[in-house]
Amino acid sequence: MWFVGAGLLGGDVESVAARLRGVELKAQEHEADMAVFERxxxxxxxxxxxxxxxxExxxxxxIEAYARWWNTREDRDRALHIARRLRRRLExxxxxxxRPVDGYAEG
Structure with a gap:
């Protein structure tokens, strides 16, 4: 085993401690990045x-604008239909x- 109780050498302890500090520092950096990403x-x-x-x-x-357009179109078509009927009636x-009136008097 590589921990102190198993005869880990002093130099090995320092290198492991240094590595631990580096990994913990990296974890803190990731934590800070995560906070930024979360915000x-x-x-x-x-x-x-x-x-x-x-x-939405x-x-x-x-939809409302289309409904207004559709209703206005229907009103226009209805008005054109009535105008055609009135134009025929006027004609x-x-x-x-x-009509010449004298044509009936002679017949």
């Missing part, structure tokens, strides 16, 4: 949630007024 993740998570909320709102607005009335 970044939290900030990004909040941003994603905010953007998802905005996206924009989708709702898009019939004009044709009746322009």
């Amino acid at each position: 970044d993740h939290t900030a990004l998570d909040l941003r994603v949630k905010r953007l998802e909320g905005e996206l 709102d924009l989708r709702r607005q898009r 019939r009335v004009r044709r009746r007024r322009l």
Whole structure:
């Protein structure tokens, strides 16, 4: 065995202790990095949630805009249909007024 109780030499103890300090320092560096990454993740998570909320709102607005467009289109088509019917009626009335009246009196 390589630990002190098994006859580990003094130089070996110092090298193991130095290696231990190095590994512990590396672990602390990783811990600091993890804290930064966790803050970044939290900030990004909040941003994603905010953007998802905005996206949901924009989708709702898009549907509402399309519904307004569709309803306006229906109103336009209805108005054009009524205008065509009134135009035909107006033409019939004009044709009746322009008919020669004397043609009936002679017959």
